[in-house]
Amino acid sequence: MKVMKNLLKNIFSIGLIASFWACEDLTEVNINPNSPEQVSSNYILTYVLSNTAKTYHNLGYENSKIAGAMQYVQRGTNEGAVVVNYYGWGHESWNSYFDILRNNQVIYENAIEEDNQFFKGIALIMRSFHFGLMSDLYGDIPYSNALQANNDGFFPNYDRQEEVYKGIMIDLKEADALLQNLDPAKDLVNSSSDILYGGDSQKWRKFANALRMRYSMRLISKKSEMTALGIDLVNEFDEAVQFTFTDNADEAKVDFLGTDENNAAPGGPLNSPNPNLLLKPAQTIVDKLIGLNDPRLYRWMMPVQYKWDEEVMVEKDSVVTNILGESYTVRFKPAPEGLDVNTNLYVGLPVGLPIVEAMAFNKGNDEEGYHPERSPYISYLHERYRKNQDEYVSMNLITYSEVKFLMAEAAQMGGFSVSDPEMHYKDGIKASMEKYGILSNPGSFNFDTYYEQASVSFASGDNKEQRIMEQKWLANWQNPQAWFDWRRTGYPVLEAGPVTQFGAAIPVRYMYPSPNLDPNYLVNYEEALSSLENTEYIPAGQSKDHPYAKMWLLQNSGKPW
Structure with missing residues (x-):
């Protein structure tokens, strides 16, 4: 925390000044109980x-x-898209x-x-x-x-x-x-x-x-x-x-408290003076939420500003209200004939599109020029991610829903003391929804109706592990645990986009910090690289310190690819 660091510096400085003017032995400063060393x-x-x-x-x-990588978000233009x-x-x-x-x-x-x-x-x-x-x-x-x-x-x-x-x-x-x-x-x-x-x-x-x-x-x-x-x-x-x-x-x-830049959310005006509209919800998660009739969609994303619609003959502005009671004004436009456009109210940006295609995505026959990050035909992340503080935006180290999904997985796997995987699976979904205020303020949402869908119900899923991990992926929205789980299980099934740096696969590790050239450091660094496993996605002649090298945890697992 910057405030704390500055305070410690001030305390230390005051101690030095006081000792100088009092002509005291400097060793007394070294044992001063107010010094940073003894905080x-x-x-x-x-x-x-x-x-x-x-x-x-x-x-x-x-x-x-x-x-x-987990296809929660995409970058809209070339800034950070690589x-x-x-x-x-x-x-x-x-x-x-x-x-x-x-x-x-x-x-x-x-x-x-x-x-x-x-x-x-x-x-x-x-x-x-x-x-x-x-x-x-x-x-x-x-x-x-x-x-x-x-x-x-x-x-x-x-x-x-x-x-x-x-x-x-x-x-x-x-x-x-x-x-x-x-x-x-x-x-x-x-x-x-x-x-x-x-x-x-x-x-x-x-x-x-x-x-x-x-x-x-x-x-x-x-x-x-x-x-x-x-x-x-x-x-x-x-x-x-x-x-x-x-x-x-x-x-x-x-x-997030939202009172200064140190305790405010990264997308709020204290840390991002210009609205952070670079990040777009990815089509993968948007389409998944739409397909499940999942109300978490409305907590995380906003509807498009301009919606292509096959039912309207002329443009018109209409107020749309979601089941959680949030209202937006959306312009409905006649869907252009012969052009492939997304007519959903919520539209995510497809994964890994070339820059030019990403900037023109879903514009149909609209030749109007728009700011490259503000296409009205693609959804934004919810406005809560551009605030200094919001009740549904927090820094989660581990959640109750994660614990319940871990229990569901262990029960389904067998050999552990826990049983009844469906109960824990269902509780995990409920915990996630309640985290976003959906069950306590449901509007017209009915959880039982949601759960009974063939695409949600535990009983109707042929692959129980996949069903658990897909719901856990949703519950882990914008949390790195989703990547660690995907590496371990291969679920949810995700495909890389048409443009990738090293082939049609998603990375599985972070590269080490840039190597210090001191020989003492390099010995340890090179030994660490020897533990990594080469894969087909690492170009010949490149170091194994690579996002596509497999660490011990993934070796001989056949996962995630």
């Missing part, structure tokens, strides 16, 4: 949680590579993750020194969250010897991915145990500093167990390898499911 863990916690939430949120929205629409992914910095981890390490060390088990549990959870996420993105990462710069550890080795996952499973289990046995007299966290759970230790415990469930399922295709490392994934899941999220109020999420 309270409560203060650091706010920084760790707020920056974790923003960094993670941006993976799925503002930094929309993953949102583009990256989002055509998968021209480059090297990705991990500085933000390590910056958060360094601060989190201070919390961990303070917790040991002060014997505060609550803070220790939180630090273990946040360490697991970030190291797990980094390994999900890159593969092998600096882990066991990371965060050791104070001990001259400047070039940590990259641990094998399976060792990283082993470590986070151990840490999460320890966190769960710590949070079960706190001493209320000393294991305290300031409720105002804990912007995630307000100092509620039991909700932190549920968060730890939700993450244990996430990683138990993420690793399930590597069950035998993890067992050999001493991690029983089925037992981990079965333990965690006993004390985890039970409703949306348990979710690990941070809301």
Whole structure:
């Protein structure tokens, strides 16, 4: 948080000035309790949680590579289209993750020194969250010897991915145990500093167990390898499911306050002075929502401004009101004969179109010139994504709906303690809809009617896994978990567009940060690359540090392609 950093600098500066004018020994400044080196863990916690939430949120929205890959959004013109629409992914910095981890390490060390088990549990959870996420993105990462710069550890080795996952499973289990046995007299966290759970230790415990469930399922295709490392994934899941999220109020999420650029949503005017209209809803998800008669469509997208219509003979403006009570003025225009146009009220941009085609998409016989990002024939993302704050836009680290879909998947798979996959599947859909205020304010929407559709009902689906993962993909709207699930299962079935950088496939990993040329670094970097598997989408002669190389997690799985 910029405000916190500036305040710390000011505190430090004041300490230096005071010591100068008082002619004191500078060693007294070095042990000044007001100096940044000795700042309270409560203060650091706010920084760790707020920056974790923003960094993670941006993976799925503002930094929309993953949102583009999962066909939630597309870029309307050439600005960023190569990256989002055509998968021209480059090297990705991990500085933000390590910056958060360094601060989190201070919390961990303070917790040991002060014997505060609550803070220790939180630090273990946040360490697991970030190291797990980094390994999900890159593969092998600096882990066991990371965060050791104070001990001259400047070039940590990259641990094998399976060792990283082993470590986070151990840490999460320890966190769960710590949070079960706190001493209320000393294991305290300031409720105002804990912007995630307000100092509620039991909700932190549920968060730890939700993450244990996430990683138990993420690793399930590597069950035998993890067992050999001493991690029983089925037992981990079965333990965690006993004390985890039970409703949306348990979710690990941070809301945008919208009072300044540090706590406002990325698409709002405080961070985007010009309305962010570059991102368009992708045709894939728009058509899926239309086909399911899914009311989440109305929370996430807006209708076109100009609608082609086969029933009207002359242009006319009409007010349309969706089932949630939101009204818009739309111009209805006679559909041009002999031209292929989309006559839906909601129109997404097809995936991976060439730039010229994307700019002209769905214009029919309209020869009017429009701003390249403001075609009235393509839907925009809902206006809530251009606000500083909105009740339906939050930074979600893990949701109740994800937990329910994990339970549905485990029950369908068999061998776990959970049963009745349909109940958990149905609860997952309900949790997602309620998150967007649909069930509590349904208008004319009837959930039972929605669920009984052949395209939704669990009983009518031939491929149960596919049905679960498709609904989970919808529930994970603009959340990077959708990409991790797709890599693991191949669902939903997504096809690359006509223009791609490396062939008709969607990327499966982030490239490491641009290599440091120091020989000490390169040794570790090259060793990490040796763990990656070449695929047909990597051009001959190119490095395996590539978005289409398969990390250990995906090797020998046949997924996602």
